[in-house]
Amino acid sequence: MKRNLTTIALLLAAAGFTACEDTIDIDIPKGKTYTVVDAWITDVPGKQDIRLTQSVPYTSQGAAPVISDAKVTLTDVTGNKTFAFTFANGVYSHDPGAGQKIGEIGHVYKLRIELKEGVFEAQDTLKRVPVIDSIAADFKTKEEAVSGEEGFFARFYAKDLVGATDWYWVRSYRNNLQTRVEDIFTIDGSYAEDVADGKDFIQPISEGITDYGKPFLEGEKVIVRLSSVTKRSHAFLEQVQQQIDNGGLFAKILENVPTNVLNTDKNSQGRVLGWFGTSAVSYKEKTMQK
């Protein structure tokens, strides 16, 4: 992320030249197919979902095929409770009942997935999260905005929790939770350990919730989700972001993201990809008005 800041700035500098991008067709043989685990458990009350799909060729359009015949269970290791996730409507889910929640702060969770390839397990700890105090938004004209796009530029305010290092994942949405806008990963509301404990989230992070190329319009709603993550998940998410935003003059070599969902039989060749994470989350939203 530190790198991203500088890269963004340097890229802008380079853009002064005539750098141009266009979409091209590339002919790549179809890769191997893996099962992809998309499991992120939160402390939000109600139903929790886990998705198992297949990896597909990169430029294939449409959703990836769903795997429907797996056996998925989640164990609250700390609370000594097991939740069975059952398949319906493309996802594996468990509903603890209205007002009830699966995720508890400080608890350790273990995911177990039984597949044709073998039995896989992963573990994560659900960490604490602060509240989002408020969201502000400034209207900027085309002339005023850095990006030259007119609209509302939003900023959220939150304060890191005092003591211990906290890792967070900030995701912003436009109007609803199906329309993702930006993702930001932060340590104590800053970019490094041991520099910002208990402080306000720094400006580049708090202002990062707007897509500068497509700011919010009047009447649109920004939703900010702040999730706690473990250090391991934070590193994974940063790697994901690196691979997703890997364009530009300083593009790195494409590197595969790791997985924490491992075969219980160490001698087996069976592998799955994806990640299991747990988060406590806070939400805040604001509708744009002049």
Add this chain to the structure above:
Amino acid sequence: MLPVPCIRPHYKLKTNMKSTARLLTSLLLILIATASSAQQRFTISGYVKDENSGETLIGISIGKPGTSTGTVSNEYGFYSLTLPAGKHDIQFSYIGYQPQKFTIDLTANKRLDIKLGKSDRQLNEVVISGKQQEKNINTLNTSMNKLDIAEIRKLPTFMGEVDVIRTIQTLPGVNTVGEGAASFNVRGGNGDENLILMDEAPVYNSTHMLGFFSVFNPDAVKNINLIKGGFPAEYGGRTASVLDIRMKDGNNQKFAMTGGIGNIFSRLAVEGPLQKDKSSFIIAGRRSYMDVLMKPFLKGDMKDTKLYFYDLTAKVNFQLNKNNSLFVSGYFGRDVFGFGKEANMNWGNNTASLRWNHIFNNRLFMNLTTYYTKYDYSLKFLSNEKSTTSQEFSWTSNIINYGVKPSFTYYLNSNNTLHFGAQGTYYTFKPGNTLSRQDADETRIVLKDKNALEGALYLDHEWKAGNKFGVQYGVRLSGFQYRGKGTAYYYADTTAGIRKRFIGTKDYENGKTIADYYFLEPRLSARYAINSTSSVKAAFSRSAQYMHQLSNTASPTPVDIWTPVSNNVKPQLTDQVTAGYFYNAPGDKFELSAEVFYKKMQDQLDFIDNADLDLNEFIEGDLLASKGRAYGLELYVKKDIGATTGWISYTLSRSERKTPGLSLNEWFINRYDRTHNLNIVASHEFTKRASMSANWMFASGTPATFADSRLEFQDWDIPYNTTEKRNNYRLKPFHRLDLSFTYKGKQLKRWKGEWVFSLYNVYARRNAYTVYFRQNPDDPSKKEAVRLSIIGSIIPGITYNFKF
């Protein structure tokens, strides 16, 4: 090839040393025998200078016409030639200069300082005849390209600007990962393996504007020399190439001003005598003004955009007396980029060198260089003034070298020359200091400083055994001490390719050795003249490198730091063999060369997947050691004289590496590999006032790692390469045509002006720099492969150059 593991360098050193010492002793005995058995001999020596400017001339041939007896003036314009007593015809000649012929009756040692006058074009064709000692068929060195600034100026320019680094990229064996790459690659070597010297001081970042312009101001450059293999023992510390750039001394005859006004930047150089014939100065500066030109079009938050670079080169020299000269040179360059107060960054090199030339006697020449060089960058982010809390984040880093290099040349006789000397460099590294501040509350992260000492002793002997055979052999003993005050980090051995587990640290006191390495680097090149127009040459060289640049992008960024070898990082060792055939057409109508090379590299650096290179105290846990190999064929034809001049270079090569933990532990092709690389450079003088030049290059696309799959995860589509092989595809071939047209105005006695019109990328080719994979920003359900071209259109340029 000689395998040299550096795990036990001391042991290897001993065995190496014994055999090398034996070889050296026997050769020296022969040498002394030849020198002493000779009849009575006398020496003529002196400096060769330009008649009009007083600039010393490098690489002038001094010899007896029609024979191979002769020598070449050195980097300081000094020559020494020992001949039997008696009458000799001696000719001083150089391309573009009127040759001078003397008949000398040698009865004693003689000092002969010569001034050569420039010849005009028509004369050129007649002038170049007879033996030229500096011609490629006659020199002992292989794999060397010399260019003087007049040749560089003939090339088509990028936005009207003459550029040193762009010029060398047209030579065989040199390529880049693409337009805008901040480094170049020589014979399959990495970008950090080039030793770039400006008046003998190393330069860490050779480009401005992220790779578009080189940091060397052409108005101040005299001469460049690129060595790609068969390195003389004098050079070391980098393994792929030496780019030796010499700056002008300044006109010691009269004041002169040169400059240019272009659409990207303007240049001005002032030079003149401080005391006629004795001392002179030159000051040359440049500044780009893209930001100034952009300003009227910028509004709002963009109004305060800063985007420019500048550099200043200054040099003074004093000829103290016949035998002593002093040179002081300095360089200061900076790239600046920012938005108002909120985001600011800048980076650049500073160098200073002081050199003393001393002539002990007519056969022993010394140059003593002391230098200082620094590369640093600074990034600063401030919160908006309107913001309720005041926040700041800043990050600085630098590397500083202090060096001393006494070097001696002993001209024993016309067939034997000895070069020997020592080199010492003290390094300090500040890998990263950051400050985070919120209101009055400050936190700092300071990566620990690193210190190191590098030293070398070298000796080599140039020996012309008769007219046919010549050899230059030598040895360089180099050593590196990674020393306190500092901290050593220790890691547990783990599976290759994953982050090494940190065990602990140990602090070392000032001067204490944390790790040290020594290598004996043998160097050898030999020439055999087949006849008066052709020769064959072969060379072997071993070189060690004790510094690495940490960069995992296609081309280094200004914030990629340099790091010394340590208890965890081994020096890189490269062995290279090269052989070539050289031909000079009768009458020097053109010259031709064909060379092959094979290189074996040990302990090149690589990185684990998802390595964290920024401000990471435990960076060494993310580093991997690779084996590398590169081989290729280089063809080169060059025509220096006539109305049409230029060269064609073609390289067929391969560069690979094998890194445990990457790409299934198999050999993979380097990111900078290009199978074919063709450059055609031509310029034609229509009249004395109008000329045109063209450059066409074609190169195979660079390899890239492509995603064959995507993983759906949390509303993202993550690109994934299930083959797990690095650089599994190649980008489309790169090709580009550039043209430029120069029209000289009336060449008045006082004022000489010329217009340069240039077209870069004439047929607007979109050469891919990278291909990456993304979800369409407007429609995230669409996944696409995107080609990034740094230059996607034709770029015109106009520059007006003047001289008075």
